Amino acid sequence: MTVLRRFSKSQMAAHFIGSISGMMLMITGLSITFNQQLGWVIDLLGGSAISMLLHRIFATILILSFSYFGTYIVLDRITSGRRDSNISFSPSFFIRLIRDMIDDILWTFGLRKERPKAGKYDWIMVADIFGMPTLALIEIITGAIMWFPATFLVENPMLFFTFRTIHVGVAIFLVLFVLAHTTILHMAPGNFPVNMSIFSGKISEKKAKIEHEEWVSLAERVEEKEPEVRMSLAGYFAGVVSCAVILLIAITTTLMASEGMAGLRIVESEGIYGVVAAVGLNLAIIILAIYIVVSVVALVKGVSD
Amino acid sequence: MAGKTVIALVSAIVALVSISPLIPALMESAELGGDYIAKNSYRDLSPELRQQIYSSVSELNNSVNGVVLVALIFAALFVVLLTVIEYYKFYKIYKLHESGEEK
Numbered sequence: 354m355t356v357l358r359r360f361s362k363s364q365m366a367a368h369f370i371g372s373i374s375g376m377m378l379m380i381t382g383l384s385i386t387f388n389q390q391l392g393w394v395i396d397l398l399g400g401s402a403i404s405m406l407l408h409r410i411f412a413t414i415l416i417l418s419f420s421y422f423g424t425y426i427v428l429d430r431i432t433s434g435r436r437d438s439n440i441s442f443s444p445s446f447f448i449r450l451i452r453d454m455i456d457d458i459l460w461t462f463g464l465r466k467e468r469p470k471a472g473k474y475d476w477i478m479v480a481d482i483f484g485m486p487t488l489a490l491i492e493i494i495t496g497a498i499m500w501f502p503a504t505f506l507v508e509n510p511m512l513f514f515t516f517r518t519i520h521v522g523v524a525i526f527l528v529l530f531v532l533a534h535t536t537i538l539h540m541a542p543g544n545f546p547v548n549m550s551i552f553s554g555k556i557s558e559k560k561a562k563i564e565h566e567e568w569v570s571l572a573e574r575v576e577e578k579e580p581e582v583r584m585s586l587a588g589y590f591a592g593v594v595s596c597a598v599i600l601l602i603a604i605t606t607t608l609m610a611s612e613g614m615a616g617l618r619i620v621e622s623e624g625i626y627g628v629v630a631a632v633g634l635n636l637a638i639i640i641l642a643i644y645i646v647v648s649v650v651a652l653v654k655g656v657s658d
Numbered sequence: 659m660a661g662k663t664v665i666a667l668v669s670a671i672v673a674l675v676s677i678s679p680l681i682p683a684l685m686e687s688a689e690l691g692g693d694y695i696a697k698n699s700y701r702d703l704s705p706e707l708r709q710q711i712y713s714s715v716s717e718l719n720n721s722v723n724g725v726v727l728v729a730l731i732f733a734a735l736f737v738v739l740l741t742v743i744e745y746y747k748f749y750k751i752y753k754l755h756e757s758g759e760e761k
Contacts, residue, residue, distance in 0.1 A: 406684075413680045421673035428665045461747040468751070477744060500683065510703075511715035515722050522726035526733050533741040541748035563755055592745055599741055603734035611723035613716065617730075 356579055357572035359473075359556040363429075367422035368551050369652055372531075374415040375489065376641045379528050381408040383638060386521050389622055390631045394638060412496055419489060437571040439472025440479060450476045473568040481534055488527050495520040511614075518616040528637055529602055535644060536595040545588030547647055549580070552655030598640055601633025 360368075381404050384394035388401075398404045435441065452469075453476045459465035474482060495516045498505040502513050539548045543560065550556040557579040561569050608630050610620040619630050703711070 409684055413677050417673050417677050420676040421669045424669040424672040425665055432661055458743060461743055509711055511711045515719050518722050518726050522730050526730060529734055529737045533737045536741050537744040541745050542752040543748055596742055600738050603738045606730045606734045611720060614719060617723055617727055
């Protein structure tokens with residue numbers, strides 16, 4: 354069997370730099386926002402001044418990669434067309450995505466006989482591809498306003514707090530988004546412990562036939578030994594833990610309340626609810642740190658292979 | 659190939675231009691333990707003006723807090739549901755595949 358060329362070097366680099374800087378932004382940002390639950394992270398990083406400096410350094414890296422790869426992808430698409438990608442900007446494409454989503458969920462629950470056939474990117478991947486940069490752009494804009502209040506908020510400096518609430522709200526959603534992305538695309542059966550295709554740029558033909566049937570005939574073939582994917586007990590354990598952390602963070606959002614200019618705060622910081630919030634946030638930080646290490650190891654392995 | 663190089667070059671220029679204002683700002687922030695308050699501080703405004711600004715934004719801020727919180731709670735619950743469904747989908751796909759029921 355052969356393997357198929359799935360991602361270009363630019364796509365691999367965009368994913369790696371964007372994910373590492375994004376996850377570092379979440380670690381430094383969450384610890385600043387929820388310092389009562391995550392004060393140890395600030396201490397570990399060397400204090401609040403260094404945490405803020407690191408947050409700005411990783412924001413700069415994110416903006417650099419966002420502008421570089423954003424421009425690259427747009428220009429490449431204009432000059433070379435969509436090649437083997439199924440993503441288009443026509444209404445029919447988005448209608449099909451919605452139909453695929455419904456059919457996919459119906460099939461999962463046994464309410465439909467056939468699973469919809471996906472192209473290079475299935476509906477959830479397209480949601481990731483469009484959703485992640487959109488949310489990152491909101492964070493970049495609100496973050497830049499807060500970084501330079503004297504430039505952007507000359508007329509009404511108090512709007513700083515409004516933009517901070519939006520920045521924090523989207524950041525918490527992004528944490529959930531990243532945890533969901535990794536649970537589905539890296540922790541799920543067939544992918545655990547890590548979906549190597551985004552790190553090596555290649556995917557086994559067997560796996561591609563299962564997940565991206567319509568794309569297989571369009572893909573470039575590479576003669577290489579096909580990696581064997583097996584699901585282990587550790588994989589199921591990691592999946593359950595990952596889903597549990599997402600649930601805990603979701604519950605934590607229900608423990609938050611508006612505190613005027615102070616923005617959104619966890620109001621129940623004591624008792625069982627306080628424990629839920631503390632456990633959820635701390636596990637999220639630990640998992641993000643693990644993902645950073647795994648991403649580096651996977652990239653080294655993917656490139657060396 | 660030449661086309662790719664041009665695209666990479668244009669992208670690099672765009673990226674460098676986009677972060678160029680941030681580099682001097684990072685250097686300022688690098689003075690650890692130094693002044694983190696913007697030079698154009700709100701302290702320069704008169705108490706009356708500050709009160710006026712505070713009142714106008716306070717209402718807006720409470721509305722934004724409410725909207726962001728509700729959106730966040732619904733989005734979070736949606737993400738939880740979708741993650742569990744998608745994880746189960748992959749489990750089902752590979753279970754069927756291993757048993758030979760799905761080719």
